[in-house]
Amino acid sequence: PHVVRREDYRPPDWLVPDIALDFDLDAAATRVHATLSVTRNGDHDRPLKLDGDGLLPLEIRVDGNPVAADLWSMDSGALVIALPDAVHIVETLVEIAPQDNSKLMGLYASGGLLCTQCEAEGFRRITFFPDRPDVLSRYSVRMAADKALYPVLLANGDPVEQGELPGGRHWARWNDPFPKPCYLFALVAGDLACNADRFVTMSGREVQLGIWVREADLPRTAHAMQALRNSMAWDERVYGREYDLDVFNIVAVADFNFGAMENKGLNIFNSRYILADPETATDIDYDGVEGVVAHEYFHNWSGNRVTCRDWFQLSLKEGFTVFRDQNFSADMGSHAVKRIEDVRILRAAQFQEDSGPLAHPVRPESYMEISNFYTATIYNKGAELIRMMALMLGPERFRAGTDLYFDRHDGEAATCEDFVRAMEEGGEIDLGQFRLWYEQAGTPHVRALLTHDPVARSVTLLLEQTVPPTPGQPEKRPMAIPLRTALFDPETGENRGDELLMLTEARQSFTFQGWTAAPILSINRGFSAPVIVETNRSQADLAFLSAHDDDPFARYEAMQQLMVNVLVGRIGGQAVDEDAVIAAIRNAATDPLLDPAFVAEAIRLPSEAYLGDQMAVVDPDAIHAARDALQRRIGAELEPLWRDIHARTRANAFALSSVAKGARKLRNTALLYLAASGAVDGPTVAFGQFSEADNMTERQAALATLANGTSAEREAALDIFYNRYRDDALTLDKWFQTQAFAFHPDTVDLVEELGRHKDFTLTNPNRVRALYGAFAGNQWAFHHPSGKGYRLVADCIIALDKLNPQTAARLVPPLGRWKRFDEPRAALMRAELQRILLEPGLSKDVTEQVSKSLE
Ligand code: HT7
Ligand code: ZN
Numbered sequence: 105p106h107v108v109r110r111e112d113y114r115p116p117d118w119l120v121p122d123i124a125l126d127f128d129l130d131a132a133a134t135r136v137h138a139t140l141s142v143t144r145n146g147d148h149d150r151p152l153k154l155d156g157d158g159l160l161p162l163e164i165r166v167d168g169n170p171v172a173a174d175l176w177s178m179d180s181g182a183l184v185i186a187l188p189d190a191v192h193i194v195e196t197l198v199e200i201a202p203q204d205n206s207k208l209m210g211l212y213a214s215g216g217l218l219c220t221q222c223e224a225e226g227f228r229r230i231t232f233f234p235d236r237p238d239v240l241s242r243y244s245v246r247m248a249a250d251k252a253l254y255p256v257l258l259a260n261g262d263p264v265e266q267g268e269l270p271g272g273r274h275w276a277r278w279n280d281p282f283p284k285p286c287y288l289f290a291l292v293a294g295d296l297a298c299n300a301d302r303f304v305t306m307s308g309r310e311v312q313l314g315i316w317v318r319e320a321d322l323p324r325t326a327h328a329m330q331a332l333r334n335s336m337a338w339d340e341r342v343y344g345r346e347y348d349l350d351v352f353n354i355v356a357v358a359d360f361n362f363g364a365m366e367n368k369g370l371n372i373f374n375s376r377y378i379l380a381d382p383e384t385a386t387d388i389d390y391d392g393v394e395g396v397v398a399h400e401y402f403h404n405w406s407g408n409r410v411t412c413r414d415w416f417q418l419s420l421k422e423g424f425t426v427f428r429d430q431n432f433s434a435d436m437g438s439h440a441v442k443r444i445e446d447v448r449i450l451r452a453a454q455f456q457e458d459s460g461p462l463a464h465p466v467r468p469e470s471y472m473e474i475s476n477f478y479t480a481t482i483y484n485k486g487a488e489l490i491r492m493m494a495l496m497l498g499p500e501r502f503r504a505g506t507d508l509y510f511d512r513h514d515g516e517a518a519t520c521e522d523f524v525r526a527m528e529e530g531g532e533i534d535l536g537q538f539r540l541w542y543e544q545a546g547t548p549h550v551r552a553l554l555t556h557d558p559v560a561r562s563v564t565l566l567l568e569q570t571v572p573p574t575p576g577q578p579e580k581r582p583m584a585i586p587l588r589t590a591l592f593d594p595e596t597g598e599n600r601g602d603e604l605l606m607l608t609e610a611r612q613s614f615t616f617q618g619w620t621a622a623p624i625l626s627i628n629r630g631f632s633a634p635v636i637v638e639t640n641r642s643q644a645d646l647a648f649l650s651a652h653d654d655d656p657f658a659r660y661e662a663m664q665q666l667m668v669n670v671l672v673g674r675i676g677g678q679a680v681d682e683d684a685v686i687a688a689i690r691n692a693a694t695d696p697l698l699d700p701a702f703v704a705e706a707i708r709l710p711s712e713a714y715l716g717d718q719m720a721v722v723d724p725d726a727i728h729a730a731r732d733a734l735q736r737r738i739g740a741e742l743e744p745l746w747r748d749i750h751a752r753t754r755a756n757a758f759a760l761s762s763v764a765k766g767a768r769k770l771r772n773t774a775l776l777y778l779a780a781s782g783a784v785d786g787p788t789v790a791f792g793q794f795s796e797a798d799n800m801t802e803r804q805a806a807l808a809t810l811a812n813g814t815s816a817e818r819e820a821a822l823d824i825f826y827n828r829y830r831d832d833a834l835t836l837d838k839w840f841q842t843q844a845f846a847f848h849p850d851t852v853d854l855v856e857e858l859g860r861h862k863d864f865t866l867t868n869p870n871r872v873r874a875l876y877g878a879f880a881g882n883q884w885a886f887h888h889p890s891g892k893g894y895r896l897v898a899d900c901i902i903a904l905d906k907l908n909p910q911t912a913a914r915l916v917p918p919l920g921r922w923k924r925f926d927e928p929r930a931a932l933m934r935a936e937l938q939r940i941l942l943e944p945g946l947s948k949d950v951t952e953q954v955s956k957s958l959e
Contacts, residue, residue, distance in 0.1 A: 105948050109470045110416040116234055117150045119143045120241045121283070125231065129249035129293050131203040131213050137195065138231040140241075144190040152194065154183045154232035157210075157225070161232065163197035183232045196232045205229070206867060206907040214359040215318070217294030218254065219372055221365060224415055224474040227286035237412045238517040240283035247291060248275040254293035256316065260284070260368045262350050280368055282348065283515065285411050290367030292316070292355045299325040303333055303347070306340045311347050315378065316355040324379040327390055327760075328354065331397040338398070338432050343506060345405040354378065354397070358833060361869055361910050362478065363396050366403030373400070376834050376870060382758045382799040384835045387765045389800070394436060399429040405510060413517040415474045419466045419542075420520045422478075423486020427494070430487060437762050440656035441701045447631045447657070450488065452713060453480035455636070458547045459717070460921045461957045463574040467520050467542040472952040475910045481545070488634040489541050492586050493524075495604070495632055496538075497531035505530030537584040537608060545574040548583055548635040550607065556622035563591065563623060565614045567607045569635075575959065582610045588632040590655070591616060591623035597652045602629065624648055626662075629655040643669060643684050650688045656702060663688055663706045667734075671710065672718055674730035682734065686741050693745055693770075700753070701766030704773045709735055712883040722924050724887040728847070732780075739781030746781065749774035750789070758799050765801075772805035779809045787815035794821045804838055811846035836863060837874035844878035844885075851885035852893050859896065866904050869911045876900045880918035887925065891932035894919060898936035901950060902943050909947030916940075916950060920957025934958065 120140050128135040142152055161183055164171045176185045185194065205212035210229025211220050220230065228235040245259040251274040257266070261280025268274050296316040303311045313332060315325045332354070339345045349369045360374035377396035380389055406428060407421035434442040457463060457480050464479070466486050471477050494502040509518075509526035520542050528535050553566040567587070571580035585607040590599045600623070605614055616623075624645045628637050641649075646669070649662035666685055673680030689707045692698060698706075709731055716722035739746065753771035755764060775793060779786040787810060794806035794817075807825055810818045822839070829835035840863075844855050858864060858875055865871055876897055880886050886893040897915055904912035922933035940946070940954050 105472045105951060107470050107472055108415075108474075110414070110468070113414050113416070116145055116236060116239050117148060118152045118234060118239075119145045120234060120239055122244075123233070123241045124244045125246070127245070127247045127249075127291065129218055129247055129254060131218065132201055134200050134202055134211060134218075135197065136200065136231045137197050138233070140194045140196075140233070142187070142192050142194055144187075151184050151186045152192075153179070153234065154185070154194075154196070155225070155228040155235040156181045156183055156198075156232045157228045159183075159198045159200070159229070159232060161196050162199060163195070165193075165195040167193050168195075181228070198231060200230065207910065208359055208361050208869070208908060209910070211291075212359075214357045216253070217292060217296070217355075217357060218249075219292045219294075219355065219357050220290050220367075221361065221372065222289050222367070223287040223365060224478075225287075227289055230289075233286050235286055236414065237285040237287055238414065240285055240411070240515070240517065242283050243280045243289060244277065245279075245291060246275060246277045247293060248273055249293050253295065256296045256298075257291075257293050258316070258353055258355065258370055259291040260289060260370050262369070280349075282368060282409070284368050284408060285517065288366070288368045288408055288411075290365070290370045290372055292357075292370065292372065295319075296355065297322050299329055301329050301333065303336050303352075305336070305346045307346060309346075309350075311336075311349070312351045314351065314353045316353060317375070317378065321356065321375070321379050324381045324384075325356075327380045328378045328393050328397050331394040332401060334394075334436060335398040335401040335432060338435065339402060339405065339428075342431070342435075343405070343428070343503070343510075345510065347404060348409070352401075354400075358870075359868055361908070364400045366400040366407055368404070368408050371400045373397075374870065376837075379834060382760075384800055384829070384832060386799075386801040386804055387760075387768060390760065390765075391433065391437070395429050395433050398432045399425055402428045402432070409515065410510060410513040411517045413519050415471070415477065416467055416469075417519045418474075418477060419482045419486030419489075420518060420523055422483045423466065423488075424490050424523070426483050426487035427490040437765075438699060438701060440660075440699070441705060441766075443630060443657050444660050444702070444705045446484075446487075450480070450484045450634060451717070452711065454484045454634070455547050455717060456713070456921070457481055457917065458485070458545060458574070459572070459924075460917065461575060461923070461959060462917055462920060462953065463545040465543050465545045465577075469576070473913070473948045475949055476913055476952055485634055492541070492633060493527050493531075493535070493538070495588075496586055496606075497527065497533055501531035501533070502527070537582075540581060540583050544571055544580050544583065545577055546572045546580065548585060548633075550585065550587070550628075550633075550635050550637045552625065552627050552637055552639045554623075554625045554640065556619060558620065558622075561618060561620050563616050563619045565589070565605075565616070565625065566611070567605070567614070568611045569607055570610070575956070582608065584608050585633045585635060587627055588629040588655075590626045590629060590658075591619070592626060592648070592652065594621060594624055594648065597648075599626070599654050602655075604632070626653050626655065626658045628661075629653075629658045631657055631661075641665075643681060647684045647688055650706075651691055660702070660706045663692065664710055668710055668715065668718060671715055671727075671730050671734060674734065675715070675719070675723065675726045682737065685734070686738060689738060690742060690745065693742070693749065699766055700770040701762070704766070704769040708773060709738075713881070716883060716924070721926055722883075722887075723926070724884050725889070728884040732847070735777070735780045736782060739777040739779070739783075743778065743781045743783060746774040746778040750778060750793075768799070768801045768805075772802065772809075775805065775809055779813065787813060787817040791817040791821060794824075800835070800838075804842065807838075808842050808846070811842050812848060814848070830863065833868070834870070837870050840864070840871065841874040841878040844875050845882050847882075847884060851879070851882060852888045852890075852896070855879045855885070856892070856896055859900070866900075866907055869908065872900070872904060872911055872915075876915055880915060886918060887929055889929065891929070891936075894933050894936045898940055901940055905943070905947050905950045906945075909949040912947070913949035913953045916953035916957060920953065922957075 122141040124139040126137040209226035257276040259278035266276040297319040299315040301313040356375040356378040364373040505527040508530035646666040653659040753767040797803040922930040
C-alpha cells in the first residue's frame with residue numbers, strides 16, 4: 105500500500121474558498137450536489153484533483169457547462185479535471201447509500217439518524233473534494249429530507265432558512281462563516297429531542313446551546329450540558345478564548361468509531377460520552393462525559409480556529425487539547441487524583457505503544473492509513489509535551505505563548521513547529537533540544553543515583569538517560585528532560601525545597617550542599633516528564649515517601665514502587681519483605697487527612713500489565729499468581745479495616761460531589777480487598793452491595809468483584825444485571841465488559857460464548873470494544889497458554905475488517921506485542937498475525953498494523 109511521508113508535503117495546487125452543498129437525504133440513496141469555487145494556488149498547470157472514495161460522478165460541470173469526456177478522468181477514486189484558467193466554478197453530483205455504510209466514515213445511518221464523520225478522510229466518501237486539512241472553505245449547506253423520518257436537520261454554523269416541500273419533505277439551510285477544512289464538516293438528520301440552554305460569553309454575546317438525543321434519553325443529558333457550560337467559562341478564564349458562533353449543538357449517536365468529533369458548531373458524540381444518570385453511569389462514566397465534552401469544545405480554538413496543516417501535525421490539535429481537557433477536569437475535581445489517573449492511562453496505553461512495533465514519534469514521519477495514528481502517543485504523550493513546556497515556562501509565560509499562538513495562527517492551518525516557536529517567542533525560552541520530543545519515539549529511561557558524602561556534607565545526584573531504539577530509529581540523542589526533584593530530611597521529614605532539574609546530557613550530576621545525613625530522594629514529582637525512572641531507593645525510603653512526600657503524585661508513586669518491588673520479587677521467586685506494603689496501606693487507609701479518592705488510588709495494586717512492563721519477558725501466569733496472592737494477603741491481614749471502611753463509606757443518598765465520589769471509590773476498593781481476604785461472607789457482602797446500590801458505580805464494582813470469583817452469587821448477579829439492562833445498549837456493554845475483564849479461570853471460554861450471544865454485534869463499535877477490547881486488555885486471560893485468546897481476537901479482526909476496518913485495526917496492537925512474551929506464546933501470536941495477513945481483501949488499516957507488528 106501507498107505510504108504518505110511528511111517530507112513530501114507540498115502546498116495544495118488548488119484552493120476552494122467557498123463550497124455550497126445540496127443534500128437530497130435518504131438512507132438508501134442520498135444525492136449530493138456540490139458547487140466549488142476553485143482558485144489555482146501558484147503558477148502551475150496541474151489539473152484540479154478532487155479526492156473521492158467509492159464515488160462516481162453523475163454530473164460534472166465547469167462554469168455551468170458539462171465537461172467534455174477528454175477533460176476529466178478518475179485516478180484511484182479521485183476526480184481529475186483539466187482547467188484552463190485560475191478561477192472556476194466546479195459542480196459535481198454523486199449518489200451515496202448511508203444505510204450501507206458500515207465503516208461509519210462519511211455519511212452513515214445510526215439508529216434511524218443520518219450523521220457524518222469526516223475526520224480524517226471521510227469527506228471524500230460524501231463528495232469530490234481536496235480532502236486535506238490545509239484547504240479551508242466557507243460552507244453553505246442545504247438539506248432536504250422526509251419530514252416525518254427526519255424532522256430535525258442540523259449542520260455546521262448558524263441556521264439561516266428552512267421551508268416545506270411537496271411529498272412530506274422539508275429543507276433547511278445552514279451557513280458557517282468560518283473557513284474550515286472539510287474534516288470539520290458535519291450534518292445530522294433525524295428525530296431528535298433537544299436539551300436547550302444558553303451561555304453568555306465574556307463579551308456579552310448569547311449562544312444557544314443544544315444537546316440533541318432520542319426523546320427517551322433527554323433526562324440523561326444534564327451532566328453533559330453542565331460540562332459544556334463549565335468548559336465555555338473555563339476556556340474564557342484560563343485561555344481568554346471565547347465561543348464564536350450563535351449556536352453550539354451536540355448530537356449523540358449510538359454507532360461511532362471514536363469518542364466524539366469536534367465538527368465546527370456541531371459536535372457529534374458517541375452516546376456513551378453524553379448520556380449519564382446515576383442508575384446507568386459510573387463515576388468514571390460521568391468524568392468521561394465531562395472530559396470529552398470539554399475536549400471537543402476546546403477544539404473550537406485548538407483545532408478549528410487554528411487547524412493542522414497536514415495529518416503529521418495531528419498532535420498539534422490533539423496533544424494540546426488533551427492537555428487542556430486534563431487541566432479542566434483537574435480544576436473541576438482533584439488535581440492530585442486526576443494526575444494519578446492520567447499517568448496510569450499514559451503508562452498503560454502509551455508506554456506500551458512506545459515499547460512495541462507500532463512505536464512512532466509524536467510527529468510521525470510516515471503512514472499508510474492515517475486512522476491508525478489516532479494513538480496514545482499522538483494524544484497522551486502529545487499532552488505530556490505541552491505539559492513539560494508549560495512547566496518550563498511557568499503559568500504567565502505559557503499563557504503569553506498560547507496567546508501568541510492563537511493570535512498568530514487564527515484562521516490558518518499550522519504545524520507543531522509553529523506551536524513550539526510561539527512558546528519560544530511568547531515564553532522567551534530556547535526549546536531547541538526540546539524539539540527532539542516531537543522527533544524521537546520511545547520512552548526515555550532515567551537512572552537516578554543519589555550518593556552522600558558525610559565529610560563534605562553534600563549529596564550528588566547522578567542522572568543517566570537512554571532512549572531505547574524504536575522502529576526506524578536505532579540511534580537516539582539525549583533529550584531535554586525536566587525533572588521536578590526534592591530531597592527529604594529523614595529525621596525531620598522535612599522537604600528542603602522543590603527544584604526543577606533539566607537533564608539535557610546522557611549523564612549529568614547535580615550536587616546539593618548542607619546534608620549531614622543522607623536525604624531521601626523524591627524525583628519526577630507530579631510526573632513532570634513522561635519517562636521511566638529507576639532509582640537506588642530502598643524499600644525503607646519508599647515507605648518513608650509513601651507516608652511523608654508532600655507531592656501527592658510522588659507519594660502515590662512511592663507506594664506503587666513499594667508494591668512493584670514486592671511483586672517483582674514474588675514473581676522472580678525472591679522474598680521481599682511484604683510487611684512494609686501492608687503497613688503503608690494501613691497508614692494510608694487510616695489517615696484521616698487524606699482524600700479518600702487519593703487513598704483508593706494509592707492502595708490499589710499495580711495492574712498485571714504494568715507488572716509485565718517491569719519484566720524482560722512477560723510471564724502472565726506468574727504475574728497473576730503473585731498479584732493475586734498479595735491481594736489476598738492484604739485482604740486477610742487488614743480484613744477488619746476493609747469491613748470498617750466498607751461500612752462507614754456507605755451513603756444514605758446518591759450525590760455527585762467529589763466527596764461522595766471519593767467515598768464510593770474507596771468503598772469499592774475495600775470491597776475488593778474484603779472479597780480477596782477469603783472471608784466466607786465475601787460474596788454475600790458483594791452481592792449485598794450489588795443489590796442495594798442506588799448507583800451504577802457501586803453496582804458495577806460489586807458485579808466486577810463477584811465476576812472474579814466462582815460463587816453462586818456471581819451467576820445470580822450477572823443474570824439480574826442482564827435482565828435489568830438488556831434493552832439499554834450502553835449499560836449492556838458493561839455486562840459484556842465486566843465478564844471480559846474478569847480474573848476468572850474460564851474468561852477465555854466465556855468470551856468465546858459471549859461472542860455468540862444474541863446481543864453481541866460487530867456493527868456497533870462500543871459493543872466490540874466492550875467484549876474484545878476489554879478481553880485483549882485482560883493480560884492473564886488473553887495470554888492463555890493455549891493461544892485461544894489470540895485466536896478469538898484474530899477471528900474478530902478478520903470478521904470486523906469486512907465491516908469496519910478502523911475498529912478492527914484497533915484490536916491489532918495487543919497481538920502485535922509478541923516480542924515481549926515467551927517463545928511458545930510469541931509463536932502463537934505471530935501465527936495469528938500471519939493468518940490475518942493472508943485474508944483476501946484485507947483493509948489498508950489492518951494491513952498496516954499487522955505488517956508492522958510482524959517486522
Ligand atoms: N478529532 C476526533 C477524531 C475522530 C476520529 C478519528 C478517526 C476516526 C473516527 C473519528 N472520530 C473522531 C476526536 C477527538 O480527538 O476529539
Ligand atoms: Zn481531539
